[in-house]
Amino acid sequence: YKLENKSSQSVDVGALGIPMIFNNILTKRTLNEAYHKCAFYDPYIGRDAGYLQVTRLNGHGPTLILVPEGNTPLEAYKPLRSDKTKRGTTFEGFYEWMVHTKAYAENEWKGVDHWNPPSSITLKPGQTKTYGLKFLLANQIRNIEDTLIKNDRPVAVGLPGYIVPMNQEARLFIKYKHDHQSINIEPAGSLSVKEGKTTKNGWKEYIIHGQQWGRSRLTFTYEDGLKQSINYKVLKPQRQVLSDLGNFLLTKQWFDRKNDVFNRNPAPITYDYFAKKQVTQDRRAWIGGLSDEGGNGSWVATMMKQLIHPDRKEINKIQKFVEGVLNGGIQYNKGDRKFGVRKSMFYYDPDKMPKGTYNPKVHFGGWESWNKKEAYSVGRSYDYTPVAAAYWTLYRLARNYEGLVTERSWQWYLKRACQTVVAMMKYAPHYARFGQMEGTVFVKILRDLKREGWADWSAKYEGLMKKRAAYWKKMKYPFKSEMPWDSTGQEEIYAWCEYFNYSEKAKITIDAVVGYMPTMPHWGYNGNARRYWDFLYAGKLERIERQIHHYGSGLNAIPALSEYRKNPDDYYLLRIGYGGLMGAISNVTQEGFGACAFHAFPETLRIDGYSGDYGPNFLGHVINTGTYVIDHPEFGWLTFGGSQNESNEGIEMKPLESSRSRIYLAPKGLWLTLDAGKFKKIRFDKSLNTIHLTLENLSGHAPNARLRISQPGTEENAINFKPAEKYDMERGAYVIPLKPEGTTVQLQSV
Numbered sequence: 239y240k241l242e243n244k245s246s247q248s249v250d251v252g253a254l255g256i257p258m259i260f261n262n263i264l265t266k267r268t269l270n271e272a273y274h275k276c277a278f279y280d281p282y283i284g285r286d287a288g289y290l291q292v293t294r295l296n297g298h299g300p301t302l303i304l305v306p307e308g309n310t311p312l313e314a315y316k317p318l319r320s321d322k323t324k325r326g327t328t329f330e331g332f333y334e335w336m337v338h339t340k341a342y343a344e345n346e347w348k349g350v351d352h353w354n355p356p357s358s359i360t361l362k363p364g365q366t367k368t369y370g371l372k373f374l375l376a377n378q379i380r381n382i383e384d385t386l387i388k389n390d391r392p393v394a395v396g397l398p399g400y401i402v403p404m405n406q407e408a409r410l411f412i413k414y415k416h417d418h419q420s421i422n423i424e425p426a427g428s429l430s431v432k433e434g435k436t437t438k439n440g441w442k443e444y445i446i447h448g449q450q451w452g453r454s455r456l457t458f459t460y461e462d463g464l465k466q467s468i469n470y471k472v473l474k475p476q477r478q479v480l481s482d483l484g485n486f487l488l489t490k491q492w493f494d495r496k497n498d499v500f501n502r503n504p505a506p507i508t509y510d511y512f513a514k515k516q517v518t519q520d521r522r523a524w525i526g527g528l529s530d531e532g533g534n535g536s537w538v539a540t541m542m543k544q545l546i547h548p549d550r551k552e553i554n555k556i557q558k559f560v561e562g563v564l565n566g567g568i569q570y571n572k573g574d575r576k577f578g579v580r581k582s583m584f585y586y587d588p589d590k591m592p593k594g595t596y597n598p599k600v601h602f603g604g605w606e607s608w609n610k611k612e613a614y615s616v617g618r619s620y621d622y623t624p625v626a627a628a629y630w631t632l633y634r635l636a637r638n639y640e641g642l643v644t645e646r647s648w649q650w651y652l653k654r655a656c657q658t659v660v661a662m663m664k665y666a667p668h669y670a671r672f673g674q675m676e677g678t679v680f681v682k683i684l685r686d687l688k689r690e691g692w693a694d695w696s697a698k699y700e701g702l703m704k705k706r707a708a709y710w711k712k713m714k715y716p717f718k719s720e721m722p723w724d725s726t727g728q729e730e731i732y733a734w735c736e737y738f739n740y741s742e743k744a745k746i747t748i749d750a751v752v753g754y755m756p757t758m759p760h761w762g763y764n765g766n767a768r769r770y771w772d773f774l775y776a777g778k779l780e781r782i783e784r785q786i787h788h789y790g791s792g793l794n795a796i797p798a799l800s801e802y803r804k805n806p807d808d809y810y811l812l813r814i815g816y817g818g819l820m821g822a823i824s825n826v827t828q829e830g831f832g833a834c835a836f837h838a839f840p841e842t843l844r845i846d847g848y849s850g851d852y853g854p855n856f857l858g859h860v861i862n863t864g865t866y867v868i869d870h871p872e873f874g875w876l877t878f879g880g881s882q883n884e885s886n887e888g889i890e891m892k893p894l895e896s897s898r899s900r901i902y903l904a905p906k907g908l909w910l911t912l913d914a915g916k917f918k919k920i921r922f923d924k925s926l927n928t929i930h931l932t933l934e935n936l937s938g939h940a941p942n943a944r945l946r947i948s949q950p951g952t953e954e955n956a957i958n959f960k961p962a963e964k965y966d967m968e969r970g971a972y973v974i975p976l977k978p979e980g981t982t983v984q985l986q987s988v
C-alpha cells in the first residue's frame with residue numbers, strides 16, 4: 239500500500255489500519271462445514287515483530303501467517319466496526335491491523351494503557367510511504383515459529399509463559415539474525431532481565447523476574463532498527479493469589495442479608511469491582527441468582543479454592559452456604575424434582591413479589607429476566623456440573639483430611655455428587671447431549687466411586703456417561719452447546735473419550751483445541767482459548783468481543799495438559815496448556831477480586847467489572863495445576879511452576895504453583911500427585927533412576943500424605959516406579975505418615 243501526499247502541505251497520518259478479512263463467519267453453516275471452511279485468527283501485537291496467524295477450526299494445516307513487509311508494525315488490533323455483518327455467537331467480527339494509532343490514543347482510546355506506544359507519521363508534500371504484509375504458510379500450527387525463523391522473522395519463546403508470579407523465574411529465548419541493541423522495560427523496574435546462555439542453535443536466553451504487580455512491556459530494539467515488544471503480566475506468588483481470592487470471596491462477596499426474599503443467604507455472590515458492591519439484581523436473572531455460569535461463578539471459585547488450599551474458617555462458611563442455600567435451595571432435596579438444579583434463585587416476577595422488591599434502576603425485561611417458573615426449572619444441564627463439583631470437593635476434603643468438614647460425612651457428599659449427575663440425565667437430557675464446561679469433574683467422581691468400591695453406584699453412573707460419549711463418537715465434530723459452535727465442551731468430551739478409549743475422537747478434540755488456543759509472546763493471547771460472546775451473558779460491559787482469559791482458558795488447559803502428559807515430547811501442548819492454566823488466575827486483582835475476563839478492544843484493555851462466570855475458569859486452574867519438569871532438546875532443564883537448581887549431581891526442584899501437590903517429570907512420563915499433603919521439594923539424578931520427595935511437615939488436618947504414582951507418558955501407562963519403603967495402600971494411594979520435622983520418600987525404578 240502506498241500513501242502519497244499530492245498536496246502542497248504536510249499531512250499528519252494519526253491512525254492507519256489494514257482490514258483483516260478472513261472467513262470466520264459460522265452463520266448458517268453446519269459444524270462439519272465450519273470446521274472445514276472457516277478459520278480463526280489471532281494477533282501477536284508485537285510491533286515490527288508482530289504477526290497474525292490464521293488457523294482452521296479443525297486445527298489442521300496449512301496455517302497462514304501474515305508478517306510485516308517493510309516498516310508495517312502491528313501496533314494494535316482494532317475491531318473493524320465499519321463492517322455491517324451482524325455479530326453474534328456465530329460471528330466474532332473482523333479486525334484491523336493497526337500500523338499507527340496516535341490519533342485514537344489521544345481521542346477515543348484516551349486514558350488507556352496500550353499494548354504498544356502509539357505512533358503517527360507526517361508526510362511532507364510529494365512524500366510517499368509504503369506499507370505491506372507478506373503471506374507465509376506453515377504446514378501445521380506447531381510449525382508457525384519454524385516458518386517465521388526460515389523467513390528471517392524474530393521469534394520469542396517464553397517458558398513457562400508470559401504470566402510471571404513474583405517468586406518464580408521465567409526464561410525467554412530469542413532467535414533472530416541480529417543482536418539486540420537495547421532492552422526497554424515499561425513501567426521501569428516492573429521486570430528484571432538478565433542475559434543467559436546462547437543455545438547450540440543460536441537461541442539467546444534471558445532470565446526474567448517479576449518485580450512489580452501488573453502489566454509490563456519488554457521491548458527489544460535490534461541492530462537493524464526493528465523493535466519487538468513482549469507483553470508480560472506479573473502476579474503475586476500463586477499461593478498468595480489463592481489466599482487473596484478466598485478472602486475476597488468470603489468477605490466482600492459474602493452475601494448474608496437477613497430475610498432475603500429469594501433465600502440466597504448466606505452465599506458468595508456476584509460482585510461489581512468498579513462500583514465496589516455486590517450484584518444482587520441484574521436484568522439477567524442468573525447473575526444475582528447464584529446459578530448458571532454467570533451467577534454461580536463466585537461460589538464455585540470459593541469451593542474450588544479449598545480443594546488445593548483449604549482454610550478451616552473459610553470451610554466453615556462454605557458449609558453454611560451448602561446447608562442453607564445449595565441443599566434445598568439451588569438444588570431441590572425433596573419432591574418430584576429431587577436433586578434437580580434450578581436455573582436461578584433470583585427471578586423477576588413483580589406481580590408475585592412484595593412492592594419494593596426490585597430496584598427501579600435495573601432495566602428488567604426481555605427473555606433474560608426470568609420469572610419464577612423459568613428460574614425454578616431444572617432443564618439446564620450446565621447448572622448441574624458446579625453443584626456436583628461442590629459436593630465432590632467436600633467429599634475429597636472430608637475423606638483425606640481430619641476436622642475440616644464437620645456438617646456431614648464423606649459418604650453423604652460423594653453420594654450427592656453422584657445423584658446430581660444422574661439427575662442431570664433425568665431432568666436435562668437435551669443439553670446433557672453436549673460436553674459440559676467443568677465436566678472433567680464427572681470423570682473424577684466416577685473414579686472415586688470405583689476407588690471406594692461402590693460398584694452399583696459406579697455401574698449406573700458409568701452407563702449413563704457412556705451413552706453420552708457414544709453419541710459424541712458418532713459425530714465428526716460434536717463441539718457445540720446451546721450455541722451453534724462452542725469452545726468449552728471439548729474439555730469434557732476429551733475426558734470421556736480418553737476414559738472410554740475413543741482415541742480417534744480424543745485426537746480430533748485435541749486438534750480442535752490447538753486450532754483456537756494459540757501460543758504467542760503476549761500474556762493475553764498465549765494459551766487464550768477463543769471466547770467472544772460471554773460478556774453479553776455475564777459481564778458488566780456487554781458486547782461481542784474477543785475475551786482475554788475467559789473460562790475457556792482454564793478449562794481447555796485441562797485436555798491440553800492431559801494430552802501432553804501422554805506425549806511428553808509435544809512441547810507445544812505444554813505451552814498452550816500452561817498458558818491457559820496461568821491465564822485462569824491472570825485477572826485476579828491485587829485485592830483478590832476474580833474478574834470474568836479481560837477486555838481486548840483497544841479502547842478498553844482492562845478487566846470487566848463483574849466477577850460473573852469466573853468460577854469455571856478457576857475450577858480449571860485448581861483441578862489442573864501442577865509443576866512440570868522437562869529436559870528440552872534445545873533449552874535444557876526447565877521447570878514450569880517451580881524453582882530449580884541444576885548441578886552435576888542432578889536437579890533439585892521446589893514446587894511454587896498453587897497446589898504443590900502435583901509434579902510431572904517429563905523425561906519419564908511420571909505423574910506424582912497427592913490427595914493430601916504437599917510437596918516441599920524433589921531431588922533426582924538426571925537419568926531419573928532415583929527420586930527423593932520431601933513432603934511438607936505434619937499439619938493438624940493432614941497427619942498422612944496420600945501419594946499416587948502414574949506414568950501416562952509410558953507405553954500402556956506402565957508404572958516403573960514405587961517407594962523404596964513399604965507403605966500401606968488406601969484407595970490406590972500410598973499412605974505416608976507425616977513427621978513434624980519433615981518427611982522424605984525415595985522412589986526407585988522397578
